[in-house]
Structures are given as structure tokens and as C-alpha cells.
Amino acid sequence: MPLLPARRELAPFADQDPPPWLARTTAGAKCNAEWRIGQAEVDLLRDAADDMDAIDQQFGGNRLWKPTRAHLHWVHHMIDRGTYDDNLGRQLHAVAGKFTTSLGWFSYDSGLQAQARQYFSEALNAAMLTGDDALASRTLSIMSRQAVDLDKGREAVRFARLAQAHSKEWHAPARVAALLAIREAQGYARIGDSFNCEAAIKRAWTEWEHGPGERDPDWTSFLNLAELTCLEGMCxxxxxxxxxxxxxxxxxxxxxxxxxxxxxxxxxxxxxxxxxxxxxxxxxxxxxxxxxxxxxxxxxxxxxxxxxxxxxxxxxxxxxxxxxxxxxxxxxxxxx
Missing domain, CATH: 1.25.40.10 (Tetratricopeptide repeat domain)
Known part of the structure; x- marks a missing residue:
């Protein structure tokens, strides 16, 4: 099988511009017909977000940021134009936050660092507005990882610690604590602080050894034995x-x-x-x-x-x- 082509320059995009199919739908939304959102539609979107994350785990994010961006536009369109009760409204905002953070991750994995930061900032704003500490924890964890790649170790440590503060607000399970501890360790390793790095690695393994739990969020499922071992190796x-x-x-x-x-x-x-x-x-x-x-x-x-x-x-x-x-x-x- 031939090698894939070398990395391509991705065309710049304007986040305020919806994809053409959504633009047409938006234009047609001026009619007075009520658009009622149902649970099935929200569930489908949540499943789509999970599918995107699973594909990323196997193949990477280069081919995912564009379709994820289209999904995110559609969720915002539903939030802005649809009719739904408070419960569905909370779910829609949670799905939007999930897509936004995943879009930031896919952009980061694709080398689009500025765009990734933009989406991470949007996800954090959404988390603050809705009081979603779990979303804040996830987003800050990824921002910590990105900061390491950008050779900003101290920033990585700050993001990891802030994520840990948010994790306490929702009594996050041990898997989350393990992830955030190893993120902190990576930041310390990047600045050559072996003492604090060793302490954070030890905390990560201690938390991980508590085992999985029913409250573990899906965004920690990648943290298996192989991955935690790899992250320590990177440190x-x-x-x-x-x-x-x-x-x-x-x-x-x-x-x-x-x-x-x-x-x-x-x-x-x-x-x-x-x-x-x-x-x-x-x-x-x-x-x-x-x-x-x-x-x-x-x-x-x-x-x-x-x-x-x-x-x-x-x-x-x-x-x-x-x-x-x-x-x-x-x-x-x-x-x-």
C-alpha cells in the first residue's frame, strides 16, 4: 500500500459561517412552523459524538474536525431554533459542549493549534455558564496535554491543577484523578522538575489502581494500562x-x-x-x-x-x- 500524501495545508475557515446545507435550513427557518426537538434526536447526536471519539482513538483526528464542526453547527441551530423542555435543553447544551471539546482535540491532533485553543476556550465558557464542572475538567485536561506539546510546561501544570479543582466540585471518580495527575506529571517533566513529576506519577498510579467505576466518564476510557504506561514513559x-x-x-x-x-x-x-x-x-x-x-x-x-x-x-x-x-x-x- 502506498504511503499517504504528506500533510496538507488545511484551508482556513470562519466559524461564523455554517455549512451550506445548514445555511439553507437557517434561511428557511423563518416560517412560523414549530420545530419540536425530541429525546431521540438528542440521543442520536450524543451517539454521533461518541462515535467520533472512537474513530479518533483508532485513526486520529485529521479527518474528523470538519464533520464534527458540521455537527456542532447543527446542535447550535437546534438550540437556537428548536422548541424543547428544560431537561432537553440541558442535554443539548451538554452535547454542544462535548462536540466543542472534541472539535478542539481533533484540531489539536491535526496540528491546527490556534483553532484548537479557540474551541477549548468556547468549551470552557460553556462549562462556566452552565456550571458543568465535568466538561471543564475534560477541556482543561486536554489543554494541559496541548501545552506540553507546545513546550509550555508550566502552563500545562496550571491547567492540570485547575482541572483538578473542577473535578472536586463533581466528586470525580478515581480514573479522572489518575488522568489529571499524569497530565500534571507531563507538565513537570517538560520543565525538568523530576521531584514533582515523580510525585504526580505516583498519584496517577495510585488512583488508577482503584480500578474502573460506574461513574467514569467516557472521555477517560482511553486510559487503560497501556496508555498510562505510555504517558509515564513520555515523562x-x-x-x-x-x-x-x-x-x-x-x-x-x-x-x-x-x-x-x-x-x-x-x-x-x-x-x-x-x-x-x-x-x-x-x-x-x-x-x-x-x-x-x-x-x-x-x-x-x-x-x-x-x-x-x-x-x-x-x-x-x-x-x-x-x-x-x-x-x-x-x-x-x-x-x-
């Missing part, structure tokens, strides 16, 4: 602990399943970088080849491509080693 890598990072990332990569292929690809990219750090070029090559195989199989995440660029730069000094030259050419063809 170790940022702290310069290459050998320990390689061990953790190798363990994580072997635990991931097909449903979490995007996370496995991210783990493989970090594993390749860690192996370079320990001088284990053969294992770096193997991990990079597996990442390329996932991309060829349809995984579309700009974050994964960015990680491949880092690996390419790390492997470049070893271009005379067996297999490295061909691998560099494959990466170049993908990310050039």
Missing part, C-alpha cells in the same frame, strides 16, 4: 531517562489494541526516540517501521507525523547504519 523521556523510558514505552506498545491504534502510533514514535537516546538503533528502526505501517493503514494524526520528524532528525547522524538510509527516505516522502 521519563522528557526527563532524559532514556533507558527507563524505552522499557516503559516498549511495554506499552505491546499492550495496545487495534481500537487504540493512534495512541499506539504515538507510543511507537516516542519509543523510537528513546531507543535513539540509548544507542539502540535497531529497535528505533523497528519502532519507526511499525509507525509507518500504521500511517499507511489509515492512521491520520499530524502529531504522529511530527513525532516522525523528530525521529528522522535523531536517526540522521546514524545514516550509515543498516536500514537507516531507506527509512529516512520513507519518512521524508511522508512528512516533507
Amino acid at each position: 521519563r523521556l522528557d526527563l532524559g531517562q532514556s533507558s527507563r523510558a524505552q522499557q516503559l514505552l516498549a511495554t506499552s506498545e505491546g499492550l495496545q489494541d487495534v481500537a487504540h491504534s493512534r495512541n499506539r502510533g504515538m507510543c511507537l514514535g516516542r519509543l523510537s526516540a528513546a531507543a535513539i537516546g540509548t544507542g539502540d538503533i535497531d529497535h528505533s528502526i523497528d519502532a519507526t517501521k511499525e509507525t509507518l505501517r500504521l500511517v499507511q493503514g489509515g492512521m491520520s494524526s499530524n502529531r504522529a507525523l511530527t513525532q516522525l520528524e523528530i525521529v528522522r532528525d535523531g536517526l540522521a547522524p546514524h545514516h550509515r547504519a543498516r536500514g537507516v538510509k531507506d527509512l529516512l527516505e520513507q519518512i521524508h516522502a511522508l512528512v516533507a
Whole structure:
């Protein structure tokens, strides 16, 4: 199977402009007929949001931000034009918040960092207006992750701590506490604060070992054993602990399943970088080849491509080693 084309420049979009099919519906909404919203319509939208998140876990967000944006416009259209009771109104606003945060995540995964921040800000505003502390916790958790990628470790720590404050307001379960603790650890790792990073990692594992619960929100379902191991490995890598990072990332990569292929690809990219750090070029090559195989199989995440660029730069000094030259050419063809 041929490699997917290199990352493309995505056309700028104006959030105030609805898609054409919605614009026509809006124009026709001037009639006096009442548009009553039912529970079935809200349930379908909630299911669609869950489906988008599941697709992201396997394939990445590059192909998801556009359809998610269209869904979000439709939800806002229902809120503005429809007729519904208070209960359905609360559900519609919750679905809108879910789509908004997911849209921010998909934009982030696609490399559209400014747009991602815009949607995260909108989601936080919605959370504040509706008193939805769970939405605030989720959004701030993702913002913390983005801040790490943007090399803003202190900001990542602040977002994680603020998310923890919101989580206390809704008595969040242990899985949420574990996620927010490892987000905090990632921020500390990025600024080289090993003492606080170690403490946060320990808290994350302590909370995770409480096990899953009935109150766990769907946005923590990705935090399985493989993913928490990977996130700790990423912390170790940022702290310069290459050998320990390689061990953790190798363990994580072997635990991931097909449903979490995007996370496995991210783990493989970090594993390749860690192996370079320990001088284990053969294992770096193997991990990079597996990442390329996932991309060829349809995984579309700009974050994964960015990680491949880092690996390419790390492997470049070893271009005379067996297999490295061909691998560099494959990466170049993908990310050039």
C-alpha cells in the first residue's frame, strides 16, 4: 500500500459561517412552523459524538474536525431554533459542549493549534455558564496535554491543577484523578522538575489502581494500562531517562489494541526516540517501521507525523547504519 500524501495545508475557515446545507435550513427557518426537538434526536447526536471519539482513538483526528464542526453547527441551530423542555435543553447544551471539546482535540491532533485553543476556550465558557464542572475538567485536561506539546510546561501544570479543582466540585471518580495527575506529571517533566513529576506519577498510579467505576466518564476510557504506561514513559523521556523510558514505552506498545491504534502510533514514535537516546538503533528502526505501517493503514494524526520528524532528525547522524538510509527516505516522502 502506498504511503499517504504528506500533510496538507488545511484551508482556513470562519466559524461564523455554517455549512451550506445548514445555511439553507437557517434561511428557511423563518416560517412560523414549530420545530419540536425530541429525546431521540438528542440521543442520536450524543451517539454521533461518541462515535467520533472512537474513530479518533483508532485513526486520529485529521479527518474528523470538519464533520464534527458540521455537527456542532447543527446542535447550535437546534438550540437556537428548536422548541424543547428544560431537561432537553440541558442535554443539548451538554452535547454542544462535548462536540466543542472534541472539535478542539481533533484540531489539536491535526496540528491546527490556534483553532484548537479557540474551541477549548468556547468549551470552557460553556462549562462556566452552565456550571458543568465535568466538561471543564475534560477541556482543561486536554489543554494541559496541548501545552506540553507546545513546550509550555508550566502552563500545562496550571491547567492540570485547575482541572483538578473542577473535578472536586463533581466528586470525580478515581480514573479522572489518575488522568489529571499524569497530565500534571507531563507538565513537570517538560520543565525538568523530576521531584514533582515523580510525585504526580505516583498519584496517577495510585488512583488508577482503584480500578474502573460506574461513574467514569467516557472521555477517560482511553486510559487503560497501556496508555498510562505510555504517558509515564513520555515523562521519563522528557526527563532524559532514556533507558527507563524505552522499557516503559516498549511495554506499552505491546499492550495496545487495534481500537487504540493512534495512541499506539504515538507510543511507537516516542519509543523510537528513546531507543535513539540509548544507542539502540535497531529497535528505533523497528519502532519507526511499525509507525509507518500504521500511517499507511489509515492512521491520520499530524502529531504522529511530527513525532516522525523528530525521529528522522535523531536517526540522521546514524545514516550509515543498516536500514537507516531507506527509512529516512520513507519518512521524508511522508512528512516533507
